[in-house]
Amino acid sequence: MTDTARRLVEVALPVPLFQTFVYSLDGEYEHEARVGSRVLVPFRKRQEIGIIVATDAELPKRGVVKAVSAIPDAEPALDDSLLSLSRWISEYYVVPLGVVLRSVLPALLTGAAQPHPNVKTRRVVRIRDDIPTLLQREKAFARAPQQRALFELVESLGGATSVEHLLEQLKFSPSVLKSLEKRALITIERERVERDPFATRVGRSEARHVPTVRQVAAIERMKSARPGEVFLLHGVTGSGKTLVYIELLKEIVERRGKTAIVLVPEIALTPQTVDRFRAVFGDEVAVLHSALSDGERYDAWLALKRGEKRIAVGARSAVFAPLSNIGAIIVDEEHESSYKQGETPRYHARETAIVRATQEGAIVVLGSATPSLETWTNAVADKFTLLSLPERVGGASLPRVDVVDLRRLVPDATDSAGHEDYQRVVSTPLDAALTARLMKGEQSILLLNRRGYSAFVQCETCGNVATCPNCSITLTYHRSPERLVCHYCMHQEEPQRVCKRCGGVTLRRRGLGTQQVERLVCERFPSARVARMDVDTTSGKWAHAEILDRVGAGEVDILLGTQMIAKGLDFPNVTLVGVIDADVGINLPDFRASERCFQLLSQVAGRAGRGARGGEVLIQTRVPGHHAVTCAVTHDYATFVTEELAGRVHPPYPPNNRLANIVFSGTVEPSVANLAIAGTEWLRRLVRSRESAGLTIVGPAPSAVERIKTRWRWHVLMKSEHPHELTRVGRYFLERFPVPARDGLRVTFDRDPVTLL
Ligand code: ADP
Ligand code: ZN
Numbered sequence: 001m002t003d004t005a006r007r008l009v010e011v012a013l014p015v016p017l018f019q020t021f022v023y024s025l026d027g028e029y030e031h032e033a034r035v036g037s038r039v040l041v042p043f044r045k046r047q048e049i050g051i052i053v054a055t056d057a058e059l060p061k062r063g064v065v066k067a068v069s070a071i072p073d074a075e076p077a078l079d080d081s082l083l084s085l086s087r088w089i090s091e092y093y094v095v096p097l098g099v100v101l102r103s104v105l106p107a108l109l110t111g112a113a114q115p116h117p118n119v120k121t122r123r124v125v126r127i128r129d130d131i132p133t134l135l136q137r138e139k140a141f142a143r144a145p146q147q148r149a150l151f152e153l154v155e156s157l158g159g160a161t162s163v164e165h166l167l168e169q170l171k172f173s174p175s176v177l178k179s180l181e182k183r184a185l186i187t188i189e190r191e192r193v194e195r196d197p198f199a200t201r202v203g204r205s206e207a208r209h210v211p212t213v214r215q216v217a218a219i220e221r222m223k224s225a226r227p228g229e230v231f232l233l234h235g236v237t238g239s240g241k242t243l244v245y246i247e248l249l250k251e252i253v254e255r256r257g258k259t260a261i262v263l264v265p266e267i268a269l270t271p272q273t274v275d276r277f278r279a280v281f282g283d284e285v286a287v288l289h290s291a292l293s294d295g296e297r298y299d300a301w302l303a304l305k306r307g308e309k310r311i312a313v314g315a316r317s318a319v320f321a322p323l324s325n326i327g328a329i330i331v332d333e334e335h336e337s338s339y340k341q342g343e344t345p346r347y348h349a350r351e352t353a354i355v356r357a358t359q360e361g362a363i364v365v366l367g368s369a370t371p372s373l374e375t376w377t378n379a380v381a382d383k384f385t386l387l388s389l390p391e392r393v394g395g396a397s398l399p400r401v402d403v404v405d406l407r408r409l410v411p412d413a414t415d416s417a418g419h420e421d422y423q424r425v426v427s428t429p430l431d432a433a434l435t436a437r438l439m440k441g442e443q444s445i446l447l448l449n450r451r452g453y454s455a456f457v458q459c460e461t462c463g464n465v466a467t468c469p470n471c472s473i474t475l476t477y478h479r480s481p482e483r484l485v486c487h488y489c490m491h492q493e494e495p496q497r498v499c500k501r502c503g504g505v506t507l508r509r510r511g512l513g514t515q516q517v518e519r520l521v522c523e524r525f526p527s528a529r530v531a532r533m534d535v536d537t538t539s540g541k542w543a544h545a546e547i548l549d550r551v552g553a554g555e556v557d558i559l560l561g562t563q564m565i566a567k568g569l570d571f572p573n574v575t576l577v578g579v580i581d582a583d584v585g586i587n588l589p590d591f592r593a594s595e596r597c598f599q600l601l602s603q604v605a606g607r608a609g610r611g612a613r614g615g616e617v618l619i620q621t622r623v624p625g626h627h628a629v630t631c632a633v634t635h636d637y638a639t640f641v642t643e644e645l646a647g648r649v650h651p652p653y654p655p656n657n658r659l660a661n662i663v664f665s666g667t668v669e670p671s672v673a674n675l676a677i678a679g680t681e682w683l684r685r686l687v688r689s690r691e692s693a694g695l696t697i698v699g700p701a702p703s704a705v706e707r708i709k710t711r712w713r714w715h716v717l718m719k720s721e722h723p724h725e726l727t728r729v730g731r732y733f734l735e736r737f738p739v740p741a742r743d744g745l746r747v748t749f750d751r752d753p754v755t756l757l
Contacts, residue, residue, distance in 0.1 A: 009033055009068065010054040011041055012098035014110065018735050020097065021050070022057045026067040033068070036076030036083055038109060040069040049110055051078060051101050077109055079324060085356050092723075093751045094730045095345040103345055104320045108298040123163040125177065126187050127154050140185070146176045151185060152546065163188060165293030209393075211247060215240055218387040219247045222328075225385075227361035230354055232334075232379040234371055235389030236635070237606020238396060238570070241367045244389075245330050246280055248365065249311060253284065258327030258362075259310040263349055265336040266290060266315040272548065274313060281311055288314030288321065316341060316349040319356065326362040329353045334366035334375055335599055337592075337754040346750050350375075369606060369637075370599040373648075376641055377655040399577070399608040399615040401633040403624045404429050406581075422520045430578045430618045431524070437576045438528055438557055442613065444576040446521070446560045447604045448514050457484065457495055461504030466496060470710045476513070517580060518560055525558070533561035566604035575615040577608040582621040582629055591653045592755065594628045598640050601632035651698075652719065654752070660718040660726045661753040662733070663703065665711040666745040675745055676700035676714035682737050683716070686729065695720045695729060704757045711744065715756070726751065 007025040023041050025033055033039070037052045047069060059065065078086070078101070086104050090097040102110050141148035150172050154161055166172045180186045211219060222231060222244075235241045245262065252258050264273055266289065277285050286300040286309040303309040305322040312321035316339055319329070331339070331350050339349040350366065357364045366375055366384070379386040392398065404427045426434070437444045456474045457466040466475045468486035475484035477495060484493050498504070514534045522530050533547050550556050551571055559565060559574075582601060601619060608615030621629055631640035648656050662683075664676040680700045687695050699716035706713060720726050730749050739745050 008057040008059060008065065009052045010057040011039055011050040012053050012101055013043055013048050013050040014098040014102040016096060016099065018096050020053055022060050022065055023068045024065050029071040031071045031074050033071055034076045036078035037071055038073055038077050039071055042066050042069060050098060053083065053097065077105055081360055082320065082322065084359060085352065088355050089345055089347050089352065092727060093345050093347055094727065094734055094749050100345045103317065106294065106298045106301045108294045123188055123190050124160055125154055125163055125166060126160045127151060128185055147180050150176050151180060154186065162293055162295060209243055211243060212240065212393055214389050214391065215244050218244050218389065221387055222248050222363065222365065223251055225363040228358040230364040230384040231366065232371055232375055232384045232386050233365055233367040233389065234386060235367065235369060236392060236398060237369045237603065238392040239389035240393040241389065242276055245365065246277065248328060249281065252327035253281065253310050256327055258325050259323040260326065260328045261318055261321050261323065262311065262313045262330045262332065263318055263353065264313065264315065264332045265338050272545065277311065277313055284309055285311045285313055288312060288318045290315065319349045319352050326360045328363050328365065329357050330365045330367065332367045334368045335370055335372040340754040344748065348752055370602045373595060373641060373645060374655045397614060398635050399605060399617050401605055401617040401619065403629065403633055404618055404620045405624050406620050406622045422524050425517060425520055425580065427620055430620065433576050433616065433618055438525060442575040443551065443556065443571065443573045444558045444578065445565060445574055445607050446517065446558060446578045446580060447566060448517055448560065448580040449563050449600065459499035459502060459504050461499065461502055464499055464501040470707060514560060514562060521558060521560065528557045529555060530558045530560060531556040533559060533565050563600055566600055566607065574607055575613050577604055577617045579604060579619040582619045583623055591648065595644060598628040598632055601628065605632060657719050657721050658723050658726055659753060660730055661750040661756055662716050662718065663748045663750065664714045666743045667710060668743040669712045671743040671745060672712040672714050675739065676716060679737055679747065680716045683733060686732065694722060695725045
């Protein structure tokens with residue numbers, strides 16, 4: 001290499017600029033510079049980790065070219081296919097490539113402070129093998145809630161995790177750990193690193209089912225798929241979709257020697273789900289979920305990259321599993337909104353999975369009982385291949401669903417004391433159904449799509465509602481400890497005894513929370529075993545798995561919970577599902593509110609009657625004529641889709657067009673408003689001058705949630721029938737529209753938003 005022919009590389013850095021950077025290779029490096037390799041480079045007086053995206057860069061016309069500081073790895077961190085997937089995300093969602101790459105790689109590889117991840121040994125906490133019974137547990141931890149929390153967290157992580165993770169990331173104190181060790185409830189040992197927390201968990205042996213005729217038909221069709229083919233597996237709840245996935249994976253992984261990714265919603269990523277795959281594929285499975293420590297995540301990533309494990313099971317980001325030779329990507333419950341990332345890069349894992357599979361010649365299986373309208377429309381248009389499982393396995397029928405009209409039964413949901421009494425929460429028909437289940441020794445599920453003791457505090461005189469001082473969100477009333485909490489920014493305050501606006505003293509609590517319903521139900525049925533599942537009882541990640549184990553073991557008569565109980569549970573002895581208030585959410589100012597409500601009702605109804613005894617569902621509502629309710633009653637997905645699609649024509653909403661939501665935010669309200677107005681003007685001018693085909697701009701307006709975490713928010717919508725136009729205009733706007741550097745002003749671009757709130 002001569003001085004005149006310096007070798008130059010193009011590097012993507014995780015900075016908010018739509019450009020890459022050129023560095024020279026002047027120096028001695030431990031490893032070769034290859035496309036996809038990580039490099040440590042000087043950037044604005046600091047060192048950053050970047051990724052080489054080209055090794056034959058041109059000398060830039062201006063500026064000084066600095067030298068790469070280090071090349072830490074022998075192998076590129078990213079192969080060509082993940083790099084080109086990242087380029088697609090960067091392009092489509094309009095995000096700088098380096099910012100995308102930071103999400104694609106495990107956190108341990110993106111920190112400049114530690115270019116060489118330490119993978120030697122670490123101290124590992126293991127809980128003892130003979131897991132104590134509930135009763136022993138109550139005794140052991142009666143006066144040691146901290147110890148209990150730690151113990152159960154480790155349990156939920158599969159029985160083992162590193163000391164470092166517990167102390168540093170999860171902030172437990174060393175003394176809690178010591179006490180548990182002293183009591184021989186855990187062991188702490190220095191171990192060579194095999195940080196897979198599931199390695200020690202024995203897969204429950206799932207009874208080997210013989211696939212039904214319907215399942216066989218679906219599996220056979222998938223086996224003869226053409227590369228890149230996308231399937232919609234539309235199977236009613238209890239139709240055995242998981243067995244179809246497993247049989248497909250046997251073919252793809254065991255017989256064809258390829259690899260596979262299984263995406264599940266985070267909430268469904270319970271040991272139960274994982275066990276079903278573990279039981280069949282054992283050590284081939286790497287589990288990626290958000291409670292893993294950075295080290296554990298890195299180990300799983302490495303095992304996949306080295307081909308030691310060939311199946312990645314995980315939530316959203318598992319779509320980036322570093323597998324080569326992918327044969328299939330499965331997206332279970334494809335309609336779940338959690339597949340969309342809520343922060344930059346705002347990618348949708350389902351769309352990303354399809355792009356990745358197309359690039360790599362793999363097939364995609366989108367599974368759902370209530371497919372998103374986008375997916376359904378694609379299936380109807382023959383872009384996706386529709387495979388149906390219209391019946392439950394084993395001849396079980398879908399449960400009978402009845403509606404209880406609350407308007408007739410409950411004239412006013414609150415009494416003057418501010419306490420809903422039992423009859424006003426649980427209508428007579430639902431009460432009778434619950435009583436019957438208890439007498440027969442069968443189980444019931446009650447769904448309440450809210451948390452906390454009571455949704456809000458209201459002045460009886462003037463109607464004023466207590467809201468968060470930082471966000472325009474109603475504060476939620478919690479009883480123990482007595483607090484008003486904002487669930488956007490976690491602001492907390494004492495409940496007011498006097499109305500802040502008019503000084504009136506009579507404050508009334510309206511709405512219902514899981515704690516309150518739990519108390520009422522316990523009072524009504526003192527001998528029933530009631531379990532509550534919501535964010536409060538499941539704060540240890542996966543702690544809800546334990547509650548579910550108890551339901552499965554028949555130790556619970558009534559399971560009461562928020563929407564997290566609606567997903568994927570499979571308990572044959574549950575013969576009754578009651579929905580306390582179906583209307584929550586229907587009236588949110590969001591075009592997907594009805595779709596979400598229908599999905600929730602269908603999913604929770606699907607929990608009933610999975611066994612031979614059948615089951616029934618009772619939905620309490622004040623809007624019994626709404627199509628989200630009527631179609632859930634008749635299990636009529638097709639009619640729901642027809643009515644819902646018709647409602648998205650004037651004005652058009654996806655899937656009849658494409659959207660991008662541009663959010664302007666900042667700490668000073670008038671500045672935000674001005675920026676939104678200026679930005680919208682700027683866009684309108686751009687669209688006019690370019691004669692952008694069919695691009696409509698709607699707004700600006702304050703967001704439905706006007707303020708989050710002290711930031712005011714305005715938004716403007718771009719609508720188009722041509723996805724390409726949104727990319728082009730969005731990119732142009734983000735690159736050139738000047739955002740003043742004051743009042744914390746910021747612009748975010750949300751392509752294909754799942755919510756507009
Ligand atoms: P879905 O995900 O479609 O709601 P699941 O995959 O949870 O349904 O299956 C429902 C239940 O049926 C599970 O208990 C599963 O083990 C069982 N099952 C699935 N396929 C068969 C089969 N072919 N024969 C018997 N039982 C089956
Ligand atoms: Zn708040």
